[in-house]
Amino acid sequence: MALRLTRRELLAGSVSAIAVGCGGGSNSPTGPTSTVSVTGQITDALTGGPVPGAILQAGADSVQAGVDGMFEVTLTPALARVTIAAPGYVSRDTGLRAPGPHAVVSLIPVSFDLQFFDELCRGYSGSGSSLRWMQPPVLVVESSVVNWTDSYTDVELGRTATGEQIPGQLIDQTVAQLQRDLVLLSAEHFTGFASVERRTSPVGGRSEIPSGAIEVAWERGLAAGMTARWGRPIDAYGGRNLSETVSQAKGRVALDSVQFADMSPVSAGRRDFVLRHELGHAFGYGHTTVGPSFMFRQLLGVSARDSDAFKVFFQRPIGNKAPDIDPSGFAVNATA
Numbered sequence: 001m002a003l004r005l006t007r008r009e010l011l012a013g014s015v016s017a018i019a020v021g022c023g024g025g026s027n028s029p030t031g032p033t034s035t036v037s038v039t040g041q042i043t044d045a046l047t048g049g050p051v052p053g054a055i056l057q058a059g060a061d062s063v064q065a066g067v068d069g070m071f072e073v074t075l076t077p078a079l080a081r082v083t084i085a086a087p088g089y090v091s092r093d094t095g096l097r098a099p100g101p102h103a104v105v106s107l108i109p110v111s112f113d114l115q116f117f118d119e120l121c122r123g124y125s126g127s128g129s130s131l132r133w134m135q136p137p138v139l140v141v142e143s144s145v146v147n148w149t150d151s152y153t154d155v156e157l158g159r160t161a162t163g164e165q166i167p168g169q170l171i172d173q174t175v176a177q178l179q180r181d182l183v184l185l186s187a188e189h190f191t192g193f194a195s196v197e198r199r200t201s202p203v204g205g206r207s208e209i210p211s212g213a214i215e216v217a218w219e220r221g222l223a224a225g226m227t228a229r230w231g232r233p234i235d236a237y238g239g240r241n242l243s244e245t246v247s248q249a250k251g252r253v254a255l256d257s258v259q260f261a262d263m264s265p266v267s268a269g270r271r272d273f274v275l276r277h278e279l280g281h282a283f284g285y286g287h288t289t290v291g292p293s294f295m296f297r298q299l300l301g302v303s304a305r306d307s308d309a310f311k312v313f314f315q316r317p318i319g320n321k322a323p324d325i326d327p328s329g330f331a332v333n334a335t336a
């Protein structure tokens with residue numbers, strides 16, 4: 001009996017000692033003045049290569065990265081606000097968690113067109129900050145032609161299905177193109193839609209967009225309705241809701257059911273441009289006031305400037321603002 005009690009005491013004592021070791025996060029005694037070391041690398045947002053000699057400022061302290069962009073900074077345990085500056089690059093304000101994993105911190109080269117980036121990537125939220133899909137959306141393809149309604153921008157509003165059907169071959173072509181565009185517009189961060197769901201709503205049924213999905217549909221009366229509304233020919237549109245709650249995001253790509261019913265190669269060429277532009281809207285990209293850009297004119301291809309913008313957009317968190325300020329609460333070395 002006495003022996004068993006002793007064993008229990010020993011066991012309890014060793015567990016307690018381990019718990020103290022884990023809680024401290026290091027072998028040194030913890031206290032209000034203790035610090036921890038965080039390592040990282042400063043990289044070029046476009047090339048991915050190292051940025052040599054960047055200065056990382058954390059409060060009154062600063063460290064300089066090596067020629068390989070590597071740095072080590074000592075911080076008090078917290079989510080520290082840091083500024084990183086380097087010649088030829090836009091200074092970035094971000095958060096660094098200490099203790100935390102190795103940080104890779106990308107900087108935007110000054111040659112990058114920030115004004116263009118603001119229009120393309122930061123205008124859609126209405127707050128001048130970036131807002132994007134954080135995970136690949138589901139693609140819902142509606143094969144029943146639906147009726148256009150005047151509330152065309154409202155992704156929450158369903159559409160009433162007609163008895164008309166879109167040919168399977170046209171749907172296959174459209175899905176294949178949207179898959180390619182998803183990869184392109186996400187700078188290859190997404191390798192494809194989370195899934196592709198084909199839907200055939202019954203006549204009179206309402207085609208609604210589930211959360212986390214982008215819907216593509218052919219709408220009867222879209223061209224006539226939009227042209228009358230805006231006074232210029234419009235036969236497609238794209239949109240998304242502005243929720244920052246990512247799991248509730250919804251997007252829409254709508255094509256006029258007559259203008260985009262043609263299977264000919266000529267119309268397919270135009271459809272490719274239009275789909276990419278409207279998927280751009282569903283992605284959160286806004287119109288630009290200057291070209292070349294696929295969001296400047298509907299029938300322009302993706303430019304080198306667009307591609308650079310996609311790369312930066314997908315390296316930044318929701319809420320990133322001009323010139324390159326990450327939101328408070330964000331840590332560059334914490335997984336999302």
Ligand SMILES: [Zn+2]
Pocket residue numbers: 277281287
């Ligand atoms: Zn547009």
